[in-house]
Amino acid sequence: MTTISIIGSGNMATAIGTRATKHGHTVELMSRDTAKAQALADQIGNGATVGAFGARPAGDIVIVAVLHAAAAGVVAHYGDALAGKVLVDITNPFNADASGLATTVDNSVSEQIAAAAPAGTHVVKALNTIFGHVLAHDTPLDAFLAGDGAEAKARVAEFLESLDLRPLDAGGLEMAHTLEWAGILLMGLARNGAGFDLALGAEVR
Amino acid sequence: MTTISIIGSGNMATAIGTRATKHGHTVELMSRDTAKAQALADQIGNGATVGAFGARPAGDIVIVAVLHAAAAGVVAHYGDALAGKVLVDITNPFNADASGLATTVDNSVSEQIAAAAPAGTHVVKALNTIFGHVLAHDTPLDAFLAGDGAEAKARVAEFLESLDLRPLDAGGLEMAHTLEWAGILLMGLARNGAGFDLALGAEVR
Numbered sequence: 001m002t003t004i005s006i007i008g009s010g011n012m013a014t015a016i017g018t019r020a021t022k023h024g025h026t027v028e029l030m031s032r033d034t035a036k037a038q039a040l041a042d043q044i045g046n047g048a049t050v051g052a053f054g055a056r057p058a059g060d061i062v063i064v065a066v067l068h069a070a071a072a073g074v075v076a077h078y079g080d081a082l083a084g085k086v087l088v089d090i091t092n093p094f095n096a097d098a099s100g101l102a103t104t105v106d107n108s109v110s111e112q113i114a115a116a117a118p119a120g121t122h123v124v125k126a127l128n129t130i131f132g133h134v135l136a137h138d139t140p141l142d143a144f145l146a147g148d149g150a151e152a153k154a155r156v157a158e159f160l161e162s163l164d165l166r167p168l169d170a171g172g173l174e175m176a177h178t179l180e181w182a183g184i185l186l187m188g189l190a191r192n193g194a195g196f197d198l199a200l201g202a203e204v205r
Numbered sequence: 206m207t208t209i210s211i212i213g214s215g216n217m218a219t220a221i222g223t224r225a226t227k228h229g230h231t232v233e234l235m236s237r238d239t240a241k242a243q244a245l246a247d248q249i250g251n252g253a254t255v256g257a258f259g260a261r262p263a264g265d266i267v268i269v270a271v272l273h274a275a276a277a278g279v280v281a282h283y284g285d286a287l288a289g290k291v292l293v294d295i296t297n298p299f300n301a302d303a304s305g306l307a308t309t310v311d312n313s314v315s316e317q318i319a320a321a322a323p324a325g326t327h328v329v330k331a332l333n334t335i336f337g338h339v340l341a342h343d344t345p346l347d348a349f350l351a352g353d354g355a356e357a358k359a360r361v362a363e364f365l366e367s368l369d370l371r372p373l374d375a376g377g378l379e380m381a382h383t384l385e386w387a388g389i390l391l392m393g394l395a396r397n398g399a400g401f402d403l404a405l406g407a408e409v410r
Contacts, residue, residue: 144390168398171393174305178386181389184386185386189374201408205403
């Protein structure tokens with residue numbers, strides 16, 4: 001079991017933090033809004049702590065759980081405090097009506113984060129194809145991931161497995177954009193009959 | 206049970222034709238290469254027939270199972286012979302190394318086909334997130350679809366259900382591009398550990 005740092009205090013931060021503590025991890029919450037981070041830490045309990053926004057995270061895995069448009073800026077704000085960390089980008093960079101993406105090929109949020117992060121930091125995209133409240137159910141689900149750095153990706157995969165998720169590797173960091181499109185697919189299915197109690201997955205035979 | 210026309214004689218034409226006849230449909234095969242269509246009809250058996258390439262298809266549902274770069278041209282070649290049909294685009298417009306798409310937003314193969322098709326024809330994207338040999342296994346799988354025309358989409362969904370597939374509607378024709386990205390996700394997962402006995406799906410709770 002390990003310490004996981006989460007930057008953010010919204011829906012996904014709540015779901016991931018809750019699920020992580022249930023599976024024995026220690027969670028550190030960091031938010032620009034310290035009161036909100038404290039409230040979330042109290043809600044999650046199980047030893048969840050609050051870290052100062054912009055300070056070096058306690059965890060080696062840092063979940064970037066802020067809005068997509070803010071993600072690269074937050075990482076730049078942290079700067080060298082993130083050196084050597086594995087950053088997990090969970091964002092869905094939806095356009096205004098969530099019918100398409102605000103990002104383009106070779107400019108996914110993950111790639112934006114990687115460009116803003118200090119040298120030696122790895123970025124892995126994950127958990128953007130599961131709605132937060134579904135993740136919070138704590139039932140087994142598939143979890144796609146993509147990113148550079150075999151060791152970084154292996155550590156994220158191990159973390160996902162510890163949460164009773166099945167990690168499915170989609171490839172290198174350039175595949176993060178494909179996962180962003182998968183977020184649009186998730187939303188399209190949800191809106192067209194499948195409903196929002198939904199996560200993407202794969203049938204492997 | 207209904208008559209399904211398939212334009213093409215490759216891997217996907219074989220898988221769809223075989224699965225359709227197993228579930229009681231009559232299959233008509235149409236290919237520029239008549240000998241290949243006849244060989245495939247003989248292989249599929251169960252009353253599979255060969256139709257003349259470019260003639261009016263016997264089926265109300267017409268599966269366009271040719272290479273993505275040829276799809277719109279084939280539909281244009283058929284011209285008015287396709288009037289009123291429901292065209293099913295199953296193509297994956299992969300770039301040279303299948304790491305990304307040859308198509309762009311608002312210019313999916315489905316939208317190219319719709320532009321080339323006669324008025325009153327509907328286009329539905331489907332079956333591009335299941336590898337052909339997996340589809341041929343005849344086991345239950347999820348099948349995403351996207352397209353305009355509620356009635357056309359309902360007919361394709363009914364056809365998919367008859368094949369023991371679970372249709373999951375992703376939205377209108379503009380969502381066909383999202384399904385093309387899902388094809389890239391399928392390929393990325395296959396190449397990065399999941400293997401090629403693979404189909405995408407969704408967990409609905």
